[in-house]
Amino acid sequence: MSKQEIRVRIAPSPTGDPHIGTAYIALFNYVFSKKHEGKFIIRIEDTDQTRYRAESEAMILDAIRWFGIEWDEGPDKGGPYGPYKQSERLEHYQKAAKELVLSSHAYYCFCTSERLADLRKKQTESKLPPGYDRHCRNLDPKEAETRVNAGEKHVVRFKVPTSGATSFEDGIRGKVEFENSKLDDLVILKADGFPTYHLASVVDDHLMKISHVIRGEAWVSSTPKHVLLYNAFGWTAPHFTHLNLLRNPDKSKISKRKHPTSILYYKRKGILPEVLRNFLALMGWNPGGDQEIFSTEEMIEKFSWDRFSL
Ligand code: GLU
Ligand code: ZN
Numbered sequence: 001m002s003k004q005e006i007r008v009r010i011a012p013s014p015t016g017d018p019h020i021g022t023a024y025i026a027l028f029n030y031v032f033s034k035k036h037e038g039k040f041i042i043r044i045e046d047t048d049q050t051r052y053r054a055e056s057e058a059m060i061l062d063a064i065r066w067f068g069i070e071w072d073e074g075p076d077k078g079g080p081y082g083p084y085k086q087s088e089r090l091e092h093y094q095k096a097a098k099e100l101v102l103s104s105h106a107y108y109c110f111c112t113s114e115r116l117a118d119l120r121k122k123q124t125e126s127k128l129p130p131g132y133d134r135h136c137r138n139l140d141p142k143e144a145e146t147r148v149n150a151g152e153k154h155v156v157r158f159k160v161p162t163s164g165a166t167s168f169e170d171g172i173r174g175k176v177e178f179e180n181s182k183l184d185d186l187v188i189l190k191a192d193g194f195p196t197y198h199l200a201s202v203v204d205d206h207l208m209k210i211s212h213v214i215r216g217e218a219w220v221s222s223t224p225k226h227v228l229l230y231n232a233f234g235w236t237a238p239h240f241t242h243l244n245l246l247r248n249p250d251k252s253k254i255s256k257r258k259h260p261t262s263i264l265y266y267k268r269k270g271i272l273p274e275v276l277r278n279f280l281a282l283m284g285w286n287p288g289g290d291q292e293i294f295s296t297e298e299m300i301e302k303f304s305w306d307r308f309s310l
Pocket of ligand 2: 108109110111134135136137
């Protein structure tokens with residue numbers, strides 16, 4: 001049997017200036033894929049229509065290209081699993097959501113925003129954790145289907161098991177486990193027919209044959225939801241590795257309100273891309289010894305996760 005091809009991706013959302021954190025995550029994805037003669041993919045996650053900024057997509061691609069790492073498949077160059085832009089893949093998510101409804105892993109929810117706001121208010125007042133009360137989880141599926149066909153506004157929610165735990169093996173952190181009772185019945189398809197991040201990301205990582213998901217630690221708490229989705233579909237989940245976020249010397253998160261976080265800022269300042277790559281590499285990794293300057297080729301040659309530190 002042939003070895004599984006290593007396929008990794010970054011999945012930036014075009015919501016603003018290309019963030020330096022995206023360059024950092026991209027670098028490690030790139031280096032890991034090249035180390036294993038695999039593929040590095042860019043996928044644009046533009047399903048949040050409220051935050052979408054048209055000019056941002058081209059800026060992200062330009063910034064990553066300036067940063068000096070080249071992708072094998074992406075929105076501008078295509079590839080065998082395209083399109084690489086989520087707004088052009090809606091049929092895949094709608095089909096997948098339907099599949100989960102039919103297999104009783106998901107259900108239609110007709111709750112109005114007024115009802116949900118009211119629920120939240122009551123939960124806050126009684127100091128209960130906020131969350132959906134699973135009001136529509138036990139509706140008769142036939143009846144729900146009739147309401148959908150009649151055009152009633154609805155979302156699709158995923159049925160999270162109410163007991164037990166979900167775990168995954170993080171490439172750096174080891175076993176990470178979450179109690180299912182702490183997870184909400186998350187929305188997977190919104191009323192406008194667009195998927196949420198969770199559904200789109202799982203469906204695409206599966207269809208694009210992503211073998212390793214390497215992303216920021218902000219997504220650790222999303223991963224159990226993704227694992228549950230993979231199980232519900234009967235798909236094998238990729239390996240997950242969550243990298244630390246970039247921080248200030250005092251350990252606080254860098255934020256665009258206080259600091260320049262755009263990749264383009266460094267470009268404008270005249271920082272050379274190879275210097276930025278070297279600098280960002282050392283934010284998480286070191287090759288051992290006291291070598292502080294190395295090229296990306298050298299990094300690929302010497303790279304291993306056991307020299308990565310959180
Ligand atoms: N669209 C997400 C982001 O903007 C992708 C997270 C992931 O890699 O799954 O970071
Ligand atoms: Zn509902």
